[in-house]
Amino acid sequence: MYMEINKEEIFRTHRAQKFALWLSMIGMFMLFASLSSAFIVYTASGVDKGIKTILPSAFIYSTIVIVLSSVTIHFANKAVKKEEFAKQKTFLLATIVLGVLFFVLQLHAWSVLIDRGIYFINTNASQSFVYIFTGMHLAHIIGGLLVLIRCLIGVSRKIPYIRNLYRMELAVIFWHFLDIIWIYLYVFLLLYQ
Amino acid sequence: MSSTAITPEASFQDSHEEKQSFIKKYVFSTDHKMIAKQFLITAIIMAFFALLLSILFRIQLAWPDKDFPVLEFFLGKWAEGGRIKPDFYLALVTIHGTIMVFFVLTAGLSGTFSNLLIPLQIGARDMAAPFVNMLSYWFFLGSCVVMTASFFVESGPAAAGWTVYPPLSAVPTAISGSGLGTTMWLLSIFMFIISQILGGVNYISTILNMRTKGMDLWKMPLTIWSLFITAIVGLVSFPVLVSAVVLLFFDRSAGTSFYLSDLVIGGEILPNEGGSPILYEHLFWFLGHPEVYIAILPAFGIVSEVLSINSRKPIFGYHAMVYSLMAIAVLSVIVWGHHMFVTGMNPFLGGVFMLTTLIIAIPSAVKAFNYTATLWRGNIRFTPAMLFAIGMVSFFISGGLTGLFTGNATIDIQIHDTYFIVAHFHFVMGSASMFGMLAAVYHWYPKLYGRMLDNQLGYIHFWLTFIGAYLVFFPMHFMGIDGVPRRYYAFTEFPFMEKWVSVNILITWAAVIAGLAQIAFVWNFFYSMRNGKKASKNPWRATTLEWTTEVKHIHGNWEGEIPTVYRWPYDYSKPGHPDDFIPQTVPHSETMSSNLLQDFHDNEEAIKIQKEWNKENNRVESES
Structure with a gap:
């Protein structure tokens, strides 16, 4: 049997998948929201609780890096819309490099904290929460990097334009989301430092 | 309507489906109907497992002083002398609850019927993201396997109740079930949550974006409404359990003190200080109640x-x-x-x-x-x-x-x-x-x-x-x-x-x-x-779209165009109609003798036509 499929139906599927991505971001947001509320409740439970240190400056650099990566992926997306694939590749690569740099900077921030004697295993769990926040975010960053690499492989293998465009569209939304989540977490932690 | 032949970017990869391999058709299937069957059969197997566990602890409760040597034969050291051990009893109630709540009544119920009914009842060829849908099942199966496997570790499965409250669950030395068994419980539930989120976003998105022509929200069957709202509740609450589970995992395995404080086990003071088990209860029940x-x-x-x-x-x-x-x-x-x-x-x-x-x-x-x-x-x-x-x-x-x-x-x-x-x-x-x-x-x-x-x-x-x-x-x-x-x-x-x-x-x-x-x-x-x-095609004489498909399953559900919907799904025994049901696909123009003016939702044109028809055919206009 040969089934014919409407073009309209394909576009509808694409729209639905994009919507599913937005929904899953609501789910991820709930994860961080619940962690934040757990942090607030825990920190309020005693005067000896709280972060009790100035956040490492590595967090500022990592914030700059991830914002930059959002800019580069924006340009990559612009390039793919103009069908400038070489440019798209360069910007995608830049985004991936910045993403990895972000990852490294976060790990560096952890080592700074450890040098200060602020360990993950800690009787003041507010300080453990800093690791949980950043760690859970990094777990999502790994997912984001995989998505970006898939885009890069796609454009290198010259997949059909419409699929390239679509992949990029999803990747851009997700990467911006990760950026925004990090800014939220950073501001949240700054307020509690 | 003009249709174009399938293009490479189509997400319905296997439209030529005569020659599908066994693996593709029955195992790694992306067809929502097959995934529904997979969910259902897995859930039935898990339900029987949980039923068996419940019979075991019922035997203990009814005859606490009697020996049943046959139990020792099957359970070995967990029922020495034919009597279930207290530790194992706790494991039985824990896993019974977990399986029934999560695997049977969540995945088995909404997993099966969301997959089966959403595309069929709203008139879609498949889910929004069929591949993600397949992943959802495989994460579910994985979590079932890990949970079942915890019966085969030496220290036994989790035994802190289906809510796995700390500190009992958080201190591996507390009871034998708090050892590897609880770690496996946490891993299993983590996979289960991923499965639920992957499934849930698909269900919601499919319902909102893939409805056929004419199927506005108020023409959806109540099954779809309920599955839709279930998926939203799941999407909002399941991630919170991830937080609860992750923090519990670190308390157990790394030595953090999110939930633990002031504990003495066997005369030995534990290093964990300053945590609060109530925090876990809040996080758990924020999911647990919506669950x-x-x-x-x-x-x-x-x-x-x-x-x-x-x-x-x-x-x-x-x-x-x-x-x-x-x-x-x-x-x-x-x-x-x-x-x-x-x-x-x-x-x-x-x-x-x-x-x-x-x-x-x-x-x-x-x-x-x-x-x-x-x-x-x-x-x-x-x-x-x-x-x-x-x-x-x-x-x-x-x-x-x-x-x-x-x-x-x-x-x-x-x-x-x-x-x-x-x-x-x-x-x-x-x-x-x-x-x-x-x-x-x-x-x-x-x-x-x-x-x-x-x-x-x-x-x-x-x-x-x-x-x-x-x-x-x-x-x-x-x-x-x-x-x-x-x-x-x-x-x-x-x-x-x-x-x-x-x-x-x-x-x-x-x-x-x-x-x-x-x-x-x-x-x-x-x-x-x-x-x-x-x-037969419509054995219950029902109105909804799933009964307009062929009995034999095909990928894409409808051979030709997807039918259009004209009316709500509950036109049963409508006065004036010869049959006691009118399928959703029948336009009002074919049922002039049974239409009510309210069916037209203030559509002036349609009301005028109906009124004229009523006059010509001497039909008494209904008051409503």
Whole structure:
């Protein structure tokens, strides 16, 4: 049997998948929201609780890096819309490099904290929460990097334009989301430092 | 309408499907109907496993002083001398609860029927993201395997209750089940949550974006409404359990102190300081309470559909049904504190949680009355599905009434953690959801397998299960009021509980008989797959879209164009129409003799045409 499929139906599927991505971001947001509320409740439970240190400056650099990566992926997306694939590749690569740099900077921030004697295993769990926040975010960053690499492989293998465009569209939304989540977490932690 | 041949970017990769390999068709299938079957069969297997566990602990409760050598043969060191060990008893109740709540009533119910019904009833070729949908099943299967495997580790499966409260669950040395078993429990639930999120985003997105022409939200069957709202509740609450589980994992395995403080085990002081187990309870119940609604909401939708079809009447109060579903969903996320009245909660906060909890009685009562009103003067067909649907309403009412007691903070302090609670939730979410699920299996079996289930076996299954469930759970109310605590290993150690041992024997026999009745179901289910009576296209004479598809499953569901929808899904026994049902695909222009002016929603043109037709044909205009 040969089934014919409407073009309209394909576009509808694409729209639905994009919507599913937005929904899953609501789910991820709930994860961080619940962690934040757990942090607030825990920190309020005693005067000896709280972060009790100035956040490492590595967090500022990592914030700059991830914002930059959002800019580069924006340009990559612009390039793919103009069908400038070489440019798209360069910007995608830049985004991936910045993403990895972000990852490294976060790990560096952890080592700074450890040098200060602020360990993950800690009787003041507010300080453990800093690791949980950043760690859970990094777990999502790994997912984001995989998505970006898939885009890069796609454009290198010259997949059909419409699929390239679509992949990029999803990747851009997700990467911006990760950026925004990090800014939220950073501001949240700054307020509690 | 012009159609183009399939393009490479199409997500329906396998439209040429004659030559599909076995693996692609039955194992790594992206077809929503096959995924639904996978969910269902996995859930049935897990349900039987959980049933077996419950029979084991029922044996212990009924005959705490007797030896059953056969138990030692099967369970080895967990039942030395033929008597179940206390540690293993705790593991049994824990895993029974976990499997039933998560694997059967969540994945088995909404997983199966979201997958089967959403595309079929809204008129879509498949889910929004079929591949993600397949992943959802594989994560679910993975979590089932890990949970089952925890029975084969030396220290035994998790044993801190299905809620795995710390510190019992967080200190690996606390009891034997808190060792590797609990780690596996956490891993399993983590995978399960991923499965639920992947599935849930798909369900919501499919419903909102992939409906066929004419299928506006208010023309959707109540099954779709309930699955839609269930998925939203799941999406909002399941991620919170991830936080709870991740923090618990680090407390156990890394030595952090999120939940732990001031603990002494075997004379040794633990290093963990400053944590709060109450924090876990908040995080857990923020999911845990919505979770019980995730189990019951799909049953609501299914029962609405089955009752209406088999009463040959429109569902009573369609809009009220939808709004009450929404109300229950919203309320479900602001009542979790009622599980924690005895944690030293501020009485004012307890009062707030009590209020929000008791308000749930209103939308629930709306549903119960609407079900009854749907049955009222209906032309009722007592198919097995119908019996199970009525059974669901019965359990929902008997269990819902006790909810008024448990939700009341002052009474809850007395009955907290007693058998009253066990009785309450086994009625209102356990039996009710289970009966909803069985109603759905009997009702949609022809759609799943193209054959009919045997009615006689269905009736035997229903009556034994129905009476059995009442005999099992009803007496527990009285035990709870008397203060008998749940999760206790033997009642012979406490003089005031000894009188309940005889009741326990009754309960256990009832459980055994109800358990055996399930064999009728399984036989029916698997035998009918090949040998059942062949189903016709629309065996129940129902209106919804899934019955317009061919009996034989094809990828893409409809061979030609997807049908267009013109009317709501409950046009049963409409006066003036020769048939007692009008499918959703029949336009109003073909049913001039039965149209009501309200069917046209203030569409002036259509009303004018109808009025003219009425005049020409001497049809008395209906008042409404």
